[in-house]
Amino acid sequence: MAEKVLMIALSPTMETGTIVKWNKKEGDAVESGEVLCEVETDKATMEYESAQEGNLLKILVQEGEEARIEDPIAIIGEKGEDVTDIMKEIGETRAKVHVPEEEILEEEKHSAVIAAEEEQAGGEAEGEVAAVSERPGIALESREKEEAVRIKASPLARQLAQQHNLDLKLVKGSGPDGRVVKRDIEAALKQPPARLIQKPAPSAVIAPEEIPLSGKRKVIAQRISESKFSAPHYYLRTVVEVDNLMAARTRLNKGRDEKVSLNAFLIKFTAEALKRHRIINTSWGGDRIIQFGTADIGIAVAQPDGLITPIVRDCWSKGIIQIDKELKVLVGKALNNRLRPQDYQGATFTISNLGTFGILEFTAIINPPGSAILAVGQIRREPMVDEGDNISIKSTMILTLSCDHRVFDGAAGALFLKELKEMIEYPIKFLY
């Protein structure tokens, strides 16, 4: 006989789920335990394993649509079975279910009043409502809600689930009426952990653990400490209007398949500013200062095991498009862990952009052998006051330059940053 497939709670707090994908289509045979569809819950996308078997006769909730817990999402039955009756039934329940919530509440309140009146004839009805609704037998709404998420499990199964931090809702019960029993918990624990949503453990239970250092982590720690503890850093911060830059970028990208990145622009502007302030493109040599003959600009790329800074070499001689092309190759390599040492060693200047992470501004640690690093914040729409005290809304970002005071002083750093700011604000300036 055809039966409804209901949306189930796939996370402890889920109220509705969105069908992301149907793994079966109408007419397909479905085995019990097979993945019927993928459901996006409030937490994650989960696989919905069918508890029923037969033929998927009808999909009621399409991909991208949402269903509340207990809503029918499909009909399973025997191949070719007539679904008219069951569709009609579903239609009726739906109509009933979709009574606005307020109305239901009113109705319940009303029936509670009647109950109170019946029980204590002569009692003031309105006064009884509150007292009555506190009694468990009459608190209809909350009781129904509870039953919708009620899981049948033996006390031992509950205990074990709690001990192993397992969500009982995701364990299929093999006992009478689907009661979850010890053997089900044991079976669930043998499954790969990804299949089961882990509830956050009470903090006291998490034991401290030691994470061994990867080779990369060691190098980062050592180089960053060396830089921060030997180079006296100072920081210069400025707000830059980027409307013109954005416009320039939009113009450049118009009609291009491959969009030129903002970072490519920043690298090129930085290179041009470095060309005019070569003291920034330097390295502290202990007894001397080394001034580089090229602008080899590194850009920090985040990887799961630590950051790496692939370098676009000789940016003075390259245009933005060329820089962008090289940058894309380098970033691709970085993300695949395929960079060779020559790809990331020896940056004369470094840019770190955390804007895409929503970071407003930050101070970076200089990446040796360079003597400065530019930290780029998020682009935001901000009210700006111009010289005539007019307020207008501009796209802005905050640039923070970290400088090695041994190599150059505040004024030199400020002049460089001012140059860079002006170039970004009036891109044509680098032709001057």
Added chain:
Amino acid sequence: MPTITFREALRQAMDEEMARDENVILLGEEVAQYNGAYKVSQGLLDKYGPKRVIDTPISEEGFTGIGIGAALAGLRPIVEWMTFSFSIQAMDQVINNAAKMRYMSGGQFAIPAVFRGPNGPAEYLSAQHSQALQSIYAHAPGLKVVAPSTPLDAKGLLKTAIRDDNPVIFLEAELMYSLKGDVPEEEYLIPFGKAAIRREGKDATVVGFSKPVTMVLTSADRLAKEGIEVEVIDLRSIRPLDEHTIYESVKKTNRCVIVDEAWPFTSVGSHIAWLVSKNCFDYLDAPVELVSSEDVPMPYNHRLELAAQPSVKKIESAVKKVLYIEQE
């Protein structure tokens, strides 16, 4: 170690205690000249004479009351009931006098009496003679209730009962009297309130007492052949009850079946099922099962008589139920 019958073990216990203490007397229907309706008191009249082994009229209320009076006066009577079904006559004496006297006299009086005899169904005895009445006696505070399942326990527990200064209800069974078992020659006592683990197992705990324990052990053997290892607990005494042993076992196996041949309603078995549910709640993987007699007067028809009582099959089925093993 000699192998003797349950009947002989009881006789030895009474003989030894009568020899040890001249205050111990035995009274009941046919206990003296006929040597006991079930020959439990064989030879005691010859040995201890008619002053200490006394035949009484067929009046349970009368001779039970005499026993209680004798206990109040300082003797240690053993009152034999021909069957517990007849003890219903004596219930006022036992529950209103024996069980209350120590309490109501503020400890001034003790009732060191034993009330013993066959309890529970035997065969072909119909409704009025086939009753397991432990629930009624265990219900009343002030009584100790003992229910051995082996000759060895019967002897050790009866000796302890005779020496106890409180009224003790001592449950035997017609069908157990010829049950054989090893009993040491040297003297020994078995304390009340200590259950015996008759068989160790990890899969389910089966709690029983008195005659059905043998049936439980048979079920356990059969289940073992299917790979199910049952832990069998023989309570030996119902009051005091060895709760600790039950709980430790259930905590290990997570499942519990109680076997009690009384009716299911408000029985010792249902009480233990409640205790286990309450005290082992978080350890239970299945509801506690109770194997009892059916809730009917005992039928005379033999097939129905057997069907109304616990059986090896019913115990096996209950064990499988708590293990969630599907059965036809």
